[in-house]
Amino acid sequence: MMTRAVRLERLRRGALLLLAVLFPAGHALWGAAAALCTGAFLAGRPRPRSTVDVGVAAFLLAFLLAALTTPFPRVAWPSTLLVPLGILTSYAPFRRAVAADAGFARAVLWALGAGTALTAAVWSVLALRQGPQASTGSLQYNAVGTTMAMGLVVLLGLAASALGRVRAALVAAAAVTVVALALTFSRGAWLAALVGVLVLLALVPGRVRGTVPLVVIALVLAGAVLVQWSDRLEAEARSIFSLTTNRNRMVLWRIAWTMVRDRPLTGSGLNTFAVLYPRYRTPDAVDEAPPFAHNIFLNMAVEGGVLGALGFAAMVGAGFVAGWRWLCRPGTVERAVPATLLATFIALMVHQQVDGTAISFHIGAGLWMLLGVFAGADPDGGPQAAATPPSPGAGRVPA
Numbered sequence: 078m079m080t081r082a083v084r085l086e087r088l089r090r091g092a093l094l095l096l097a098v099l100f101p102a103g104h105a106l107w108g109a110a111a112a113l114c115t116g117a118f119l120a121g122r123p124r125p126r127s128t129v130d131v132g133v134a135a136f137l138l139a140f141l142l143a144a145l146t147t148p149f150p151r152v153a154w155p156s157t158l159l160v161p162l163g164i165l166t167s168y169a170p171f172r173r174a175v176a177a178d179a180g181f182a183r184a185v186l187w188a189l190g191a192g193t194a195l196t197a198a199v200w201s202v203l204a205l206r207q208g209p210q211a212s213t214g215s216l217q218y219n220a221v222g223t224t225m226a227m228g229l230v231v232l233l234g235l236a237a238s239a240l241g242r243v244r245a246a247l248v249a250a251a252a253v254t255v256v257a258l259a260l261t262f263s264r265g266a267w268l269a270a271l272v273g274v275l276v277l278l279a280l281v282p283g284r285v286r287g288t289v290p291l292v293v294i295a296l297v298l299a300g301a302v303l304v305q306w307s308d309r310l311e312a313e314a315r316s317i318f319s320l321t322t323n324r325n326r327m328v329l330w331r332i333a334w335t336m337v338r339d340r341p342l343t344g345s346g347l348n349t350f351a352v353l354y355p356r357y358r359t360p361d362a363v364d365e366a367p368p369f370a371h372n373i374f375l376n377m378a379v380e381g382g383v384l385g386a387l388g389f390a391a392m393v394g395a396g397f398v399a400g401w402r403w404l405c406r407p408g409t410v411e412r413a414v415p416a417t418l419l420a421t422f423i424a425l426m427v428h429q430q431v432d433g434t435a436i437s438f439h440i441g442a443g444l445w446m447l448l449g450v451f452a453g454a455d456p457d458g459g460p461q462a463a464a465t466p467p468s469p470g471a472g473r474v475p476a
Contacts, residue, residue, distance in 0.1 A: 089117040090181070093170055097188035097446065101196040101224040103216035105442035109166035117170035127172070129399050129452035132392030133164060139343075139388035143381045146343045149353075153346025153380075159438055160347070167445035168452070175453030182414050182450055189421075190235050193228025194250035197257040200225070201302075204260035209306065220434040222266025225258040227421045227443065230273035233292070234417025237281055252295030256302050259310060264317045265431035273424025280404065280416035325363035326371055326431065332357050333370040336379045344382035348436070353379070369433030373426075376433050393426060396448040399455035415454065422447045 092115045096108025112118065140157050147153040174181045200221055204210070210218040229251055236247035258270055303310060316322040335357055336345070345353050351368050358365075370376040378386035400422060404415040425435065425444060434440045 085115075089115045089170070090174065090184075091115075092117050093174060094184060094188040096167065096442065097185050098192040098195075100189065100439075100443050100446070101192040101228050102199070103220060103224070103439045105167075105439045109162070109442060112166045112170050118165050118173070127395075127399060127452040127455040129172075129392070129395045129448055129455060132388070132395035133168060133448070136385075136388035136392045137161065137164070139381050139384040140347050143343045143346050143385055147346025147349060149346050149349045152349050152352055156348035157346070163438065163441055163445045167442045168449040171446050171449030172453040175450050177453075179454055182418065182454065183411075185446070185450060186231060186235060186414060186417060189228065189231045190247065190250070193224065193231060193254055196221075197225060197228065197250065197254040200257040201253055201260065204257070205302075209260045209262050209309075216439065218261040219263045219266065219432055220437065220440055222258060222261040222263030223269070223425065223428050223432070223434045223440055224443070225254050225261065226266045226270035226273060226424050226428060229254045229258060229270050230277055230421045230424050231417060233274060234277055234281070234413055234420065237277075237417075238411060238413045248292055248295045251292070252299045255296065255299040259299070259303050260306070262309070262313055263428075263432075264313055265428045267314070268317060268431075269424045269428035272427045273420045276423050277417060277420035280420060281413050328359070328362050329364055329367060329371055330375060332359060332362060333372075333375050333379050337375075337382070340382060342382045342384060344378065344380045344385050347380050350376060350379050369436055371432055373429035373433050373435060376436065392448065396422065396451045399451040400447075403451065403454040418447060418450060422451070 089112075092108065092111035095111050096105055099105055099108045137160055140160060144150070144153045144157040171185070175185075216224070232247050232251040232254060236244050236251065239247055258266060320327070332354070333350075336350075336353055350370055351366060354367060370379055374386055374390065377389040381388065397419075400415060400419040404412065404419055425447070429435050435444050
């Protein structure tokens with residue numbers, strides 16, 4: 078008979094998987110609310126600290142200091158208070174769940190894949206009806222580009238470990254995701270997807286290579302859908318590395334550096350870039366009201382000063398190192414799982430070098446989720462369970 082404790086554990090895990098499913102569509106807030114309501118962040122026994130925890134603490138402290146010294150407290154404080162919410166509802170519960178059961182990471186991958194497939198299908202229909210760069214109502218096209226770039230890596234990573242009809246279905250979902258990604262016309266997301274797939278190929282070459290014939294077929298089918306936009310797609314692709322085309326982005330970066338020099342230590346406070354920008358805008362700046370600096374590290378330097386930028390870099394770097402150690406550690410889970418999550422994380426961060434979608438709560442929840450998984454799987458983060466889920470009679474499993 079299923080005990081009340083086991084039912085509660087499953088409910089908590091279900092809330093986390095719901096967050097992963099809703100993330101690609103920009104509805105992570107609902108999943109976060111489910112995690113909060115089920116007390117997922119409270120589940121499980123305390124675990125030893127992970128190195129990622131130190132980076133998270135550094136990031137949080139840096140922006141608390143920025144909020145205390147900001148000239149825009151009405152803007153900075155609400156945004157700053159969302160950071161602990163992201164930690165509480167995304168980072169902490171995923172960290173605890175994976176620390177107790179490394180096999181839960183596979184379930185997270187499948188949830189992300191399912192959410193990606195559904196979102197890609199809906200977005201593709203919207204884009205085909207309304208035209209490229211349509212809006213889902215919750216995400217604008219660059220943010221959709223972020224989740225589709227990440228999701229493409231997830232789907233191909235899952236396909237690398239699947240067989241038969243399941244593999245074919247995953248590759249078909251990847252083809253729909255390619256269509257959705259292409260129709261965002263988000264060049265940074267295209268680049269992120271390319272880098273993520275190449276990293277995945279480097280980390281699990283044999284398995285990914287086995288999907289190549291199906292991927293080729295899927296790309297041909299996607300190309301048949303996208304042929305009517307071939308000229309625009311080609312022009313956008315050619316402009317990715319064009320200094321002339323991207324001149325406005327470089328002007329924005331120059332202005333952002335000026336902001337950093339004026340408040341170098343603690344910055345202007347989280348989410349205040351748009352408030353500060355009009356004071357620094359130069360005549361050659363095309364963007365009238367950009368929401369961020371279109372480079373996440375530079376944006377963190379503007380809003381958090383050197384301390385904020387270093388805190389963010391420490392957090393991201395610790396997450397990458399923890400993910401790499403997990404990948405190199407034999408016996409916890411199949412290699413394709415950490416490889417796929419690490420490649421997905423890299424794809425996310427590549428896009429953030431020319432955008433700032435992860436600054437929003439919806440995309441930021443994905444960043445916290447991945448960091449939590451890496452922290453839970455970190456060899457320094459405590460003993461790991463077997464790759465298979467624990468039996469119903471096992472102790473409490475955090476979710």
